[in-house]
């Protein structure tokens with residue numbers, strides 16, 4: 016009965032999007048993603064370290080070094096969750112300020128999920144601004160930010176094009192866009208081991224450390240549905256960014272894409 020109702024809803028839906036390996040009506044995705052992050056928020060930082068063996072720290076450090084936060088800038092960490100990237104940005108900008116002076120950088124963490132923001136604030140405010148907002152409709156005026164980063168967030172959004180269009184809208188001319196996201200292995204020979212790790216070890220770890228295998232299964236599946244490096248670079252160009260390029264980390268497990276709002 017429930018299955019038949021679901022099939023009818025799918026048929027009536029104007030547009031479907033991926034939710035892990037499932038296709039669901041587009042309007043259902045925000046609620047399903049919210050439920051995932053509500054469940055994982057308290058254990059989110061711990062699980063990141065466990066799943067990546069601490070590698071996510073190196074990838075985030077490399078992304079922030081490339082973004083090169085400067086004193087006095089307004090920098091957005093969109094889908095910023097617990098502010099893990101924003102803290103690195105703030106620290107980098109503060110070091111630059113010690114060397115060359117200037118005003119403090121304003122670093123804003125924006126995330127749609129209250130639980131993730133709450134978990135972040137429990138780690139300490141650290142001079143960050145925290146805003147509950149949708150990456151697809153940012154509560155910011157046009158051309159108001161110097162740099163924008165979205166780390167491991169865009170694949171959770173229902174409309175990637177809308178996220179990119181918003182990034183383009185809020186960046187000033189000369190503004191820098193960065194996206195850190197899981198991507199496609201550049202060495203296909205490693206895909207067997209990678210699949211085994213992703214589909215067996217990560218959900219088991221999620222169950223053990225966060226009491227939740229399903230949320231981590233979704234996270235792994237959502238990675239496989241996300242566009243590969245070249246296709247995503249093309250989407251960034253289509254959104255109006257220039258000089259688009261990317262760099263692979265860990266052989267393509269993760270990729271940093273960037274582009275300029277000229």
Ligand SMILES: C[S@@+](CC[C@H](N)C(=O)[O-])C[C@H]1O[C@@H](n2cnc3c(N)ncnc32)[C@H](O)[C@@H]1O
Nearest residue numbers: 094095096126127128131149150166167168171
């Ligand atoms: C995997 S976490 C990444 C958090 C952080 N950027 C990091 O790297 O540690 C993904 C985040 O995306 C957020 N998110 C999902 N959909 C969003 C949307 N439409 N707008 C803003 N944030 C969203 C989730 O609430 C979650 O905090």
